[in-house]
Amino acid sequence: MSGLRAWWAGRSPAAGAAVMATGIVSTALLLIGAETASRVALVLAAVLWVALGAGFVRRLVVDRDRWAAEARSPGALTAVAATAVLGSRLSASGRQAPAAALLALATLLWAVLLPVVVGHWRPRMPGSVFLACVATEALAAPAAALAAAEHTAWLARAALVLFWLGLVIYAFALPRFDPRQVLEGPGDQWVAGGALALSTLAGAGLLAAGNGGLYLWNDDDRATLRITTAVLLAVSLAVYLTLLVAEAVRPRPGYDHRRWATVFPMGMTAAATLSVASAMSVPWLRAPGRVLVWVAVAAWLWVAAAMVADAVRATRAGAAAPH
Secondary structure, three states, X not given: OOHXXXXXXXXXXXXXXXXXXXHHHHHHHHHOOOHHHHHHHHHHHHHHHHHHHHHHHHHHHHOHHHHHHHHOOHHHHHHHHHHHHHHHHHHHOOOHHHHHHHHHHHHHHHHHHHXXXXXXXXXXXXXXXXXXXXXXXXXXXHHHHHHHHHOOHHHHHHHHHHHHHHHHHHHHHHHHEOOOHHHHOOOHHXXXXXXXXXXXXXXXXXXXXXXXXXXXXOHXXXXXXXXXXXXXXXXXXXHHHHHHHHHHHOOOOOXXXXXXXXXXXXXXXXXXXXXXXXXXXXXXXXXXXXXXXXXHHHHHHHHHHHHHHHHHHHHHHHHHOOO
């Protein structure tokens, strides 16, 4: 096996975070009107999704033991989130049919993988423990977007159930997170904030669906949703700042594939801030939202360059190895 093929075959399920990161950066760029850059990121996300999906299916067919072992790890849920994030981005472009198909596929994966992953939770886990929340909220976001686009009330109510369920799952995951990861984690500690940012985005999407003329809930329920979404955004930004300070205090410059799980929360926080600005009519949030988008783009470029360099090193090592 060539060095590059061996490098690719060694990707863990958490590699799906690259699709999540690229997809949400595409969405964030779309929200600030950078349509060309957004389309480029969308194409990259789609190519990565197909490649990782092919590997997922191949292991299921020819290497069941490895597939079963990987399905028990929290990283397996990146397959759910990556599929749903890609669907959300397509919905934002008006491609509702493929978005609905991806949402259906993500829901099926979620139903299969979530019980297995949660059943293998343990104490003192890394930030990937929050992927159970991410996967659940990742379904709520495109469901809310599709409900608004198609004027489908039942889908919006299903999204609302997923929204609250995701927050419950976060509450159960939090005591299992090892707080030392804030200073020591290789990148996936950021999922602690990314899950909250995705919950914020889902809340904003539900508010937007309600603004579209559908009667979905009464005034008290809507007020509760608005308050919850606002609080989630505030907490997301606080966690973002805390993790950023931790990176400055304890730099971790080396490449690790889990750094994609850093880019995803950065992009998600940007998208959530901009979405709340629109859904809750808070225009002053757009300025910090735009700044956060470009921070996420810079992080994406850095991690992408580091990944390419890592692949080149693996290829050269494979070429130099005796056969």
